[in-house]
Amino acid sequence: MDSDKRIRVLIAKVGLDGHDVGARVIARGLIDAGMEVIYTGLRRTPEQVVRAALEEDVDVIGVSILSGAHMTLLPKLRRLLDEAGAQDIGLIAGGVIPQDDIEPLRRAGVTQVFRSGTTVQDIVEHVSQQYGSPA
């Protein structure tokens, strides 16, 4: 991949959820696949994540969330992004998210939700296909 066309990804932890192994494994997997990855660290507010995404000029934000607060925090994050004029920044998520919540999240602009049992390769492929420049 051409270096100036590398996909830039922000891996984010929002809210108080302190489990970040999944987030860090995915971050490393995306780096290994040639992407540029920034990790927010724990306990960020949606506002802080939006600020980081704009400053780092990322293509997509991948939120890891296992705390059950996804229905509040993810739609809020999408809304703040849109309000900041960053409709082009993608928003995907992974973690402990019940099946029933996936469709409402999609409608709220979280375009993809990865649950337990997803491989790193699945996520790499999704991000490459959706956010890579056309060949």
Add this chain to the structure above:
Amino acid sequence: MYRTEPFVVSAYSGFGEAQACNQRFRTLLDWGAEQILVALDLPTQCGYDSDHEMSTGEVGQVGVAIDTLADMEALFDGIDIRQVKRIGTLGNSLGPVVLALFAALGQRRGIKWSDYTVNLQNDPLKEYIARGTQILPHGPAARLATDCVAWCTEHARHWSPMTVCVNHINAGGAGSSRATAIALANALHYIELLLAQGYGIDQVAPLLHMFPDERHDFFTTVANLRALRRVWARLMKERYGATSSEAMALRTTVYGHGQEALQEPLNNVSRIAFGTLAYALGGASYVYIASYDEAVSTPTEESVKVALRTQQIIAHEHGFSDTIDPLGGSYFVEYLTNEVEHQILAALAEIDQAGGAPAVIDSGLGRRWMSEGAVRRQRALDSGARPWVTVNKWPQKGERPDTAFRIHRESAEIQQRRLAQVKAQRDPQRVAQALAAVDAACASGANMVPPVLAAVEAWVTVGEICDRWRRHFGEFTPSTDF
């Protein structure tokens, strides 16, 4: 361990607001749970009240919300705490607050501290590398945690105010031997802080428990518990000169797990049973167990019941717990025990060399071990090198609609209302005095438990106390390494 009775059948439970959660506790006790460990929601664990901005969307989600002593009273309403073997919670970053809440619960009912038993996890050091509920920098956090142990040596010698955890460090990827070494280094750090204050090893060591973890290999699990007890006994005796057998004998809490999958979640019942059996055969003292739907959400009442019954079956049927150390003498288990013991000691020597527990956090050593292991583990699963039925072997889609447990929609509102009510009814002068005493202990280094106990009895909130700590000690800095 099981010379007189089997392991203690324990339940880790909590959700929503205290009144609804109280019903679940009563149900668990009716089913025969012998110990209840309260799962707290993340705002409580991170020292924020339910009306704080950071609590948005999180109130009551992964555990029950506790803002004040009023919530504790609602939570244990109608439950005779003397009839339960132990009650407690994690409270890793707010040890003195949760200890005070449990102590005040007895005081308000006129029950002596000697008549019930409190267990805390209260192990802040691992939060910085694994679990992530840290509030303060790790120096003052470790001091506050040891204040709980010191207080118990005087007021409640049979309580267990600290459970040092391997669990989350291994779950985070470190591997069970390295994770055991990190946890041991943390335990030694707490012990040394207490010894430096003039406490004796025979006084403090019996108050510490450990929470070992190995969830992928049955026989390594048995070996890990056997090796850990050996290493602990020798460290207490040889490094610190312990002479009492209580100081050298290590009591353990475990959480039975398998490699739970989202696909066909009922299969997790057998995975968890095997994982738990390994802990029982390894001689664990207090056993918790995962519910088969934990990969989906907070467990439903039905799945919690299956988990509890699984524990009772392992404790009482098949003769699993009739014999102490039933696998002792097996060529394979003895070989593995020696092997694991060598691995633990080698990793501990590496940590000692690096500067002990604080260096594991500050130098990034802990997170490095965890990240390396987590990537290795994920690759093994992705490639199929580590078999996982229904995921990488006979793979199934996890598309079945979930029956995820939901907390009541109005939980957060009920909680915020109760908090507002307590704040409106309390005596502001008493609150101010109590908080001033907390400030004074921050500054002087005096034991934090007495002023915090007075504060919770004056209806000061969890968040208000933690805010004073934040003001004096500062806040932790999140790591952005991966």
